[in-house]
Amino acid sequence: xxxxxxxxxxxxxxxxxxxxxxxxxxxxxxxxxxxxxxxxxxxxxxxxxxxxxxxxxxxxxxxxxxxxxxxxxxxxxxxxxxxxxxxxxxxxxxxxxxxxxxxxxxxxxxxxxxxxxxxxxxxxxxxxxxxxxxxxxxxxxxxxxxxxxxxxxxxxxxxxxxxxxxxxxxxxxxxxxxxxxxxxxxxxxxxxxxxxxxxxxxxxxxxxxxxxxxxxxxxxxxxxxxxxxxxxxxxxxxxxxxxxxxxxxxxxxxxxxxxxxxxxxxxxxxxxxxxxxxxxxxxxxxxxxxxxxxxxxxxxxxxxxxxxxxxxxxxxxxxxxxxxxxxx
Amino acid sequence: xxxxxxxxxxxxxxxxxxxxxxxxxxxxxxxxxxxxxxxxxxxxxxxxxxxxxxxxxxxxxxxxxxxxxxxxxxxxxxxxxxxxxxxxxxxxxxxxxxxxxxxxxxxxxxxxxxxxxxxxxxxxxxxxxxxxxxxxxxxxxxxxxxxxxxxxxxxxxxxxxxxxxxxxxxxxxxxxxxxxxxxxxxxxxxxxxxxxxxxxxxxxxxxxxxxxxxxxxxxxxxxxxxxxxxxxxxxxxxxxxxxxxxxxxxxxxxxxxxxxxxxxxxxxxxxxxxxxxxxxxxxxxxxxxxxxxxxxxxxxxxxxxxxxxxxxxxxxxxxxxxxxxxxxxxxxxxxxxxxxxxxxxxxxxxxxxxxxxxxxxxxxxxxxxxxxxxxxxxxxxxxxxxxxxxxxxxxxxxxxxxxxxxxxxxxxxxxxxxxxxxxxxxxxxxxxxxxxxxxxxxxxxxxxxxxxxxxxxxxxxxxxxxxxxxxxxxxxxxxxxxxxxxxxxxxxxxxxxxxxxxxxxxxxxxxxxxxxxxxxxxxxxxxxxxxxxxxxxxxxxxxxxxxxxxxxxxxxxxxxxxxxxxxxxxxxxxxxxxxxxxxxxxxxxxxxxxxxxxxxxxxxxxxxxxxxxxxxxxxxxxxxxxxxxxxxxxxxxxxxxxxxxxxxxxxxxxxxxxxxx
Numbered sequence: 001x002x003x004x005x006x007x008x009x010x011x012x013x014x015x016x017x018x019x020x021x022x023x024x025x026x027x028x029x030x031x032x033x034x035x036x037x038x039x040x041x042x043x044x045x046x047x048x049x050x051x052x053x054x055x056x057x058x059x060x061x062x063x064x065x066x067x068x069x070x071x072x073x074x075x076x077x078x079x080x081x082x083x084x085x086x087x088x089x090x091x092x093x094x095x096x097x098x099x100x101x102x103x104x105x106x107x108x109x110x111x112x113x114x115x116x117x118x119x120x121x122x123x124x125x126x127x128x129x130x131x132x133x134x135x136x137x138x139x140x141x142x143x144x145x146x147x148x149x150x151x152x153x154x155x156x157x158x159x160x161x162x163x164x165x166x167x168x169x170x171x172x173x174x175x176x177x178x179x180x181x182x183x184x185x186x187x188x189x190x191x192x193x194x195x196x197x198x199x200x201x202x203x204x205x206x207x208x209x210x211x212x213x214x215x216x217x218x219x220x221x222x223x224x225x226x227x228x229x230x231x232x233x234x235x236x237x238x239x240x241x242x243x244x245x246x247x248x249x250x251x252x253x254x255x256x257x258x259x260x261x262x263x264x265x266x267x268x269x270x271x272x273x274x275x276x277x278x279x280x281x282x283x284x285x286x287x288x289x290x291x292x293x294x295x296x297x298x299x300x301x302x303x304x305x306x307x308x309x310x311x312x313x314x315x316x317x318x319x320x321x322x323x324x325x326x327x328x
Numbered sequence: 329x330x331x332x333x334x335x336x337x338x339x340x341x342x343x344x345x346x347x348x349x350x351x352x353x354x355x356x357x358x359x360x361x362x363x364x365x366x367x368x369x370x371x372x373x374x375x376x377x378x379x380x381x382x383x384x385x386x387x388x389x390x391x392x393x394x395x396x397x398x399x400x401x402x403x404x405x406x407x408x409x410x411x412x413x414x415x416x417x418x419x420x421x422x423x424x425x426x427x428x429x430x431x432x433x434x435x436x437x438x439x440x441x442x443x444x445x446x447x448x449x450x451x452x453x454x455x456x457x458x459x460x461x462x463x464x465x466x467x468x469x470x471x472x473x474x475x476x477x478x479x480x481x482x483x484x485x486x487x488x489x490x491x492x493x494x495x496x497x498x499x500x501x502x503x504x505x506x507x508x509x510x511x512x513x514x515x516x517x518x519x520x521x522x523x524x525x526x527x528x529x530x531x532x533x534x535x536x537x538x539x540x541x542x543x544x545x546x547x548x549x550x551x552x553x554x555x556x557x558x559x560x561x562x563x564x565x566x567x568x569x570x571x572x573x574x575x576x577x578x579x580x581x582x583x584x585x586x587x588x589x590x591x592x593x594x595x596x597x598x599x600x601x602x603x604x605x606x607x608x609x610x611x612x613x614x615x616x617x618x619x620x621x622x623x624x625x626x627x628x629x630x631x632x633x634x635x636x637x638x639x640x641x642x643x644x645x646x647x648x649x650x651x652x653x654x655x656x657x658x659x660x661x662x663x664x665x666x667x668x669x670x671x672x673x674x675x676x677x678x679x680x681x682x683x684x685x686x687x688x689x690x691x692x693x694x695x696x697x698x699x700x701x702x703x704x705x706x707x708x709x710x711x712x713x714x715x716x717x718x719x720x721x722x723x724x725x726x727x728x729x730x731x732x733x734x735x736x737x738x739x740x741x742x743x744x745x746x747x748x749x750x751x752x753x754x755x756x757x758x759x760x761x762x763x764x765x766x767x768x769x770x771x772x773x774x775x776x777x778x779x780x781x782x783x784x785x786x787x788x789x790x791x792x793x794x795x796x797x798x799x800x801x802x803x804x805x806x807x808x809x810x811x812x813x814x815x816x817x818x819x820x821x822x823x824x825x826x827x828x829x830x831x832x833x834x835x836x837x838x839x840x841x842x843x844x845x846x847x848x849x850x851x852x853x854x855x856x857x858x859x860x861x862x863x864x865x866x867x868x869x870x871x872x873x874x875x876x877x878x879x880x881x882x883x884x885x886x887x888x889x890x891x892x893x894x895x896x897x898x899x900x901x902x903x904x905x906x907x908x909x910x911x912x913x914x915x916x917x918x919x920x921x922x923x924x925x926x927x928x929x930x931x932x933x934x935x936x937x938x939x940x941x942x943x944x945x946x947x948x949x950x951x952x953x954x955x956x957x958x959x960x961x962x963x964x965x966x967x968x969x970x971x972x973x974x975x976x977x978x979x980x981x982x983x984x985x986x987x988x989x
Contacts, residue, residue, distance in 0.1 A: 092917035224967035234968050235981040
């Protein structure tokens with residue numbers, strides 16, 4: 001991780017210095033070692049604050065909606081999975097591609113601080129990443145753990161190490177192991193439930209929601225000029241604000257709004273302070289889309305029509321709902 | 329605040345017998361905005377309508393809810409009522425308490441409760457209605473007829489006679505359809521070719537009619553008055569402009585393996601062929617799957633012998649794009665496959681044939697030159713058995729549940745023709761019922777029985793089996809309460825008919841609806857039988873349901889009359905319920921543009937003042953003249969910027985709230 005960070009920093013510095021780009025969006029140290037925060041760097045000298053390690057999970061593509069509207073060119077550090085959202089936003093005409101220089105950066109998977117803590121590693125002062133091992137300094141002494149044991153959920157189900165959009169790549173050339181996983185495993189468990197059980201499950205989860213809107217605000221797809229939930233004329237806003245049950249619908253409406261566009265980046269669940277597995281709503285829809293219309297990955301390209309906005313005569317008939325739905 | 333009047337119709341006893349209309353009036357009169365509510369026996373009658381007009385005047389109503397039948401039935405009626413009382417027609421809402429309530433419920437209490445909910449839903453929506461004004465759209469003065477059988481030909485001729493251009497698209501190499509394959513027609517027994525081929529010639533020679541044979545409709549876009557249709561002209565491999573139709577090529581062709589479709593596979597044809605002598609156009613076509621030149625690269629005998637040099641092996645499919653004001657579907661039918669009916673041994677015994685095959689055998693231009701001979705050994709039959717309702721009126725799931733309608737009459741015709749020509753042949757007909765409604769039809773059937781001595785047996789055939797060159801037909805005689813076995817030489821199956829397989833695909837392209845049997849559905853089964861529910865799309869012939877030639881021709885002319893009525897207009901009043909985009913909310917994502925079936929949405933860069941600063945944004949614009957109000961854009965718009973006038977998101981939410989209250 002140290003080595004790739006060095007390579008990135010050198011390259012970013014050079015591109016700023018030679019005038020290829022005017023600004024850089026990357027991450028800077030946060031209050032705690034595990035909460036690196038998106039930041040804009042305007043000059044080479046500012047790069048002292050730039051960081052890149054296993055705690056840079058934030059997807060920077062959403063920031064480019066506003067940043068690419070400004071004058072000058074911005075360099076964006078995008079991990080492979082971030083580039084899917086970048087593509088999706090290009091497809092939706094939200095990012096001015098001409099004003100962005102995508103530096104595709106290598107990623108070994110991002111770390112979940114809660115999983116590290118769950119291993120009994122407390123009082124963390126420093127995390128050093130060396131290949132597949134983590135060396136952690138704590139106030140109780142040094143600890144180690146395997147990187148693969150503490151990956152974020154979204155990184156366990158990694159989309160792969162390939163960038164689908166970039167102007168330039170920075171890689172270390174090191175071999176990066178891929179974790180074996182089935183991203184629909186949890187969805188299948190939900191599908192196996194009766195509808196009453198499933199309803200109880202979601203009521204239980206969604207009732208934890210405090211409507212902090214973190215999931216919406218972080219979601220690179222939820223990027224409407226004005227969100228329907230902020231628009232008092234939209235009728236859904238007032239309902240979600242006044243009714244406890246309809247507040248649960250906030251998440252379901254949101255899942256439908258991003259259906260066919262969600263890249264499964266997992267940011268919604270990562271940022272949820274209440275630990276609601278929101279990504280499962282999106283994944284269920286992705287799974288259905290794959291089964292109904294063939295495998296589809298939003299953000300794979302910038303020009304195809306998504307399966308929900310495209311019509312072909314091979315599309316399933318609406319009756320598939322009754323054929324598939326109901327009690328199992 | 330609106331001042332709403334609610335008018336609850338009894339529809340005689342249709343509604344009032346199941347729904348307590350007084351209770352609906354009482355309940356709805358307390359709804360917000362409602363200032364007047366009443367009920368009446370027949371709201372659509374002049375009396376009912378004048379009550380509405382009077383109430384609009386007396387109470388200064390700004391909108392009315394009529395609780396009655398489906399809006400498909402009388403929405404336009406009540407809109408006219410509103411106009412005559414000075415009210416905007418889009419301030420009328422219909423609560424369908426008949427089709428969606430009284431007709432489908434038995435319990436009076438439940439039905440009344442539901443009717444009240446439906447009524448208050450309409451009131452909730454109407455509270456948010458705004459007056460709308462329709463625009464105008466132009467009409468392309470040309471019609472498209474899809475299918476070149478008797479239905480399509482008749483429709484095209486009638487439209488052309490009225491002075492409008494018509495294109496016929498026919499997928500096979502010639503027009504004429506199934507009727508061209510028939511020998512004689514009931515009940516007059518005149519020859520099908522004698523009455524059809526002059527019409528085919530008329531169609532070909534009419535300067536208003538343009539034939540696209542061996543062509544298929546590939547794509548349809550647009551809307552009533554303004555359809556754009558892509559037609560694929562499949563490569564005939566013949567330059568039709570210079571071909572004289574001499575037929576030398578068809579004689580020289582050494583390939584003889586292809587089954588002749590026109591003769592129902594009872595004879596073979598060359599790889600280059602003209603389907604039948606009177607085909608129109610009289611231009612051959614090369615069946616590339618059979619042609620030795622296409623298969624091996626060697627041969628080319630047709631090319632060498634063609635005096636006009638018309639053979640073109642390199643010819644490609646051609647795509648033509650044409651504009652039409654109206655489209656007539658006349659895709660016709662085909663007999664069903666008999667794969668589910670092994671008991672009749674159709675696939676094993678060549679002497680078990682379908683009725684359409686018998687038509688070809690009896691026809692002077694058919695495989696046996698009109699002699700009645702068994703396909704297996706070319707000997708004349710002594711005993712013939714006809715089996716009716718093969719796959720028709722079938723509730724076993726193997727066939728079709730409907731009556732194919734034409735079989736009783738053509739079976740009587742076949743029996744009579746055979747007895748007339750070969751009086752020594754014994755003819756037996758197994759039937760479930762003989763259905764002969766129609767002018768001179770029953771007389772025709774009685775002649776078969778009484779004059780010609782055809783043996784009609786009420787009962788079904790259980791099994792046909794071949795033994796020693798004979799067909800053992802085992803059936804029941806219900807009237808004699810007896811199981812019988814007839815030793816027959818030929819068995820003719822009156823096979824059920826079903827819509828042509830192109831119907832389904834075409835229905836999708838036209839956004840016209842089809843029923844569970846793939847027959848096109850009418851806008852109204854009784855009052856609008858030749859119109860599809862999709863404006864500008866009309867139905868002609870068996871594609872809409874089984875019918876015989878006189879009915880088909882009548883319906884074809886009826887569809888033509890509807891089309892002529894449409895094409896006679898210079899402008900159509902367009903639906904004012906069109907989409908509009910709120911540019912303040914528009915993300916510029918193009919999703920609406922991608923889903924719009926009419927190409928009505930485009931994007932422009934526009935200066936928008938938002939939160940105090942000017943910003944150039946990419947925003948959607950709707951061309952109201954092109955928008956058909958389907959609402960697809962409103963559904964996909966993530967930010968809710970797209971909305972549909974008359975069916976706004978707010979109105980729909982108000983309806984949902986009223987239902988869930």
